[in-house]
Amino acid sequence: MRTPRGLGLALLVAPAALWLGLLLVLPHVEIAILSVSERVAPRVYAFGLGNYREFFAEPLYWRTFARTAALSILVTALTLALAFPVALYVARVAKGRAKSLLFLLCLIPFWVSELVRTLGWMILLRETGVISAVLQRLGLASGPVELLYNDGAVVLGLVYGGLLFMVVPLVNALDSLDPSLVEAGHDLGGSRWTVLRRIVIPHAMPGIVAGSIVVFMLTVGNFATPVLLGGKNGLWFTEQIYAQFITRFNWPQGSAFGFLLLALSSAIVWAGLKLSGQPLGRTLRQGA
């Protein structure tokens, strides 16, 4: 296999060109065109920004969008806060077999489908569910308690879904921290907190950024968790896209929504990459 040239090169690149062309570039060109099409008469479309105007004119749409963005940022922050101590424990405290086991245990729940995990939370949280039954048994509640179908349930489900994608890059980043640096910090009189803030967290920054980017992206684009755990109060932007595309068959409007979501998600990914100064490839590999 010397460096391929000519026909050989063309054949080698052909699958990638077909994949990227037919499944990535042209489909996105198609929704870009659709998103700036306005229906002027039955089956007749003309160029116009009406779909984007509609987004700003209808409070339900832009509020759902803003809500999705804000809750996704909250979910990302909570996921980071919950995962960091555990990653610290796995990477810096646990040793040998215990360490591999704890790391593996973090991965296992994510080999199972998102739908299964969400089903578990539904059985735990709903009015006739496990937590409600336990609270009544303990005498802490006098009747059934509905814990499902509110923002708390949605955030809980999304944080749970994001944990793996945060723990893995954090553990990878923290693993490479030289223990003598931490010791030196202590020897120089640094408290636990100072060492954490001045040495450990800066070292883990690439992992923090990689994890946050992936968790934000997956959260913003999630569909099943907010719909199933939030019910009518879920109000996630992907649901609006689904409604326009599948329920109302208004593809131009749905495409405009899709583009707005893509813009939000790409903006955050881009900002994260700028912040960390890392290329996309290395950031994505951090999680693998």
Next chain:
Amino acid sequence: MTRPTLAFRLYVAAFYLFLFAPLATVAVFAFNASPFPAPPWRGFTLEWFVGTGAVFGRPGVLRDGAMLASIGNSLKVALPVAALAVALGTVNAFVLERAAFPGKRLIAMMMLWPLVIPGVILGISILAFFSRVANGLEAWLDRDLDFLRPGLGLVVLGQLSFILSLSTLIIAARLRRFDRALEEAAFDLGASRLRAFRTVTLPYLRPAMVGAGLVALLMSFENFNTTLMLVGSEPPLPVYMYGQMREGATPAVNAVSVLVMVAAGGLASLFALIVRPR
């Protein structure tokens, strides 16, 4: 940081409890002799796996035609996706690691894009584009082209759009560590290009190819977001489960979840056995 405080240890323990609580709950209620997946515990049963429906009015998973059909649909999607992901991913790995041509950097970067595009958007964009292609071709050829309409074929393409990124990365990572002197040795010993590839390079790549195939199977089997947008009248398992869960699922959904957990656990162990020891 070698002496963790008690609070730290308790936190880590609570975290793992939190991690496994929903899965344990799903599993436990698959065996509860009750028409609903809810407490109280009414005794152990396998009715939700093998029952005929005589006891609770709904059959167990293994006798539920619609549920079995949805598992079949998932396999009809996952097997071609995995096969294509491995075959095309291997070719892509050679593009990334061996080829040199203008625009390669752009291609290499674009191969990562599907991983940062929300699945719902991959789904709607492929749906819209292939509908336009189908409309155009049908008018031109004057015949129906159902495989370009929502259905399992389109689901395969939709899932492939991002799973191919993963398989390409996995296989390319291994190809990068390949010592090309081994190929040179094969050439020096008189092997043709094809023979050197078949007897030296391919066996070296095999663990990564198997690993990529298993990851692709798992990702395909569990994919929901992209699949939901492209599905026709034959729902794969996650879409079918979603429909059931919206209506208020019976423990049959728990039972199928247990089967999925066992299968995913098996695949993952296989992956760990084959890919991890390098």
